[in-house]
Amino acid sequence: MKRKATAVWNGSGKEGNGKLTSQSTVLQDAxxxxxxxxxxxVGTNPEELMAAAHAGCFSMKLSFVLGAxxxxxxxxxxxxxxxxxxxxxxxxxxxxRAxxxxxxxxxxxxxxxxAKENCPVSKAYNMNITMDASLA
Structure with a gap:
């Protein structure tokens, strides 16, 4: 499986702007x-998108681990x-919180x-990953 996104940047780093479009078009010229x-x-940024990817991947992986x-x-x-x-x-x-x-x-x-150690996004991120987990 492969997924892609496209970034288009115009102008300088500080005064310029860009648009992001994902393959699914959930992001369409964001x-x-x-x-x-x-x-x-107003808009998004790479760190916010990384956070969304990690939260989503971890949650899905935890559901699979719990099911097993x-x-x-x-x-x-x-x-x-x-x-x-x-x-x-x-x-x-x-x-x-679960x-x-x-x-x-x-x-x-x-x-x-x-789940934290084995979700694909955790494996891809070359950084310190910490977690607080609690039951609701």
């Missing part, structure tokens, strides 16, 4: 710029915070750790 990345402009352990989650909610520090993306922090009937805290922690 704007990004210096302001959307480093200030409070004979648990069916009612809800998995994952926040992801990507840190950009001095020109480098250094950390991805996952905060997961409702899973019949699971113990210990079993949940084990499943969450397995």
């Amino acid at each position: 704007q990004y710029s210096y302001k959307t990345r480093f200030e409070d402009g 352990a004979n648990f069916t989650p009612e809800k998995i909610e994952t926040d992801c915070e990507i840190t950009l520090d001095n020109g480098a993306i250094t950390t991805s922090h996952l905060t997961v 409702t899973i009937p019949g699971i113990s805290a210990e079993e949940f922690e084990k499943c969450a750790q397995e």
Whole structure:
């Protein structure tokens, strides 16, 4: 399987702007710029997209891990915070809250750790990945 996205950038780094389009067109000419990345402009930025990818991938992987352990989650909610520090993306922090009937805290922690270590996005990110996991 292969997926793609296209970025088009116009102008200088600080005054220019760009548009992102994903293969599925969920992103269709989504704007990004210096302001959307480093200030409070309207649009997206690479770190936000990385956070969405990690939160989504982790949540799906956790659901599969739980299923393999004979648990069916009612809800998995994952926040992801990507840190950009001095020109480098250094950390991805996952905060997961889940409702899973019949699971113990210990079993949940084990499943969450397995998902964190083995979701494809975690494997791709060359950075420190941290996590807080709790049952609702």
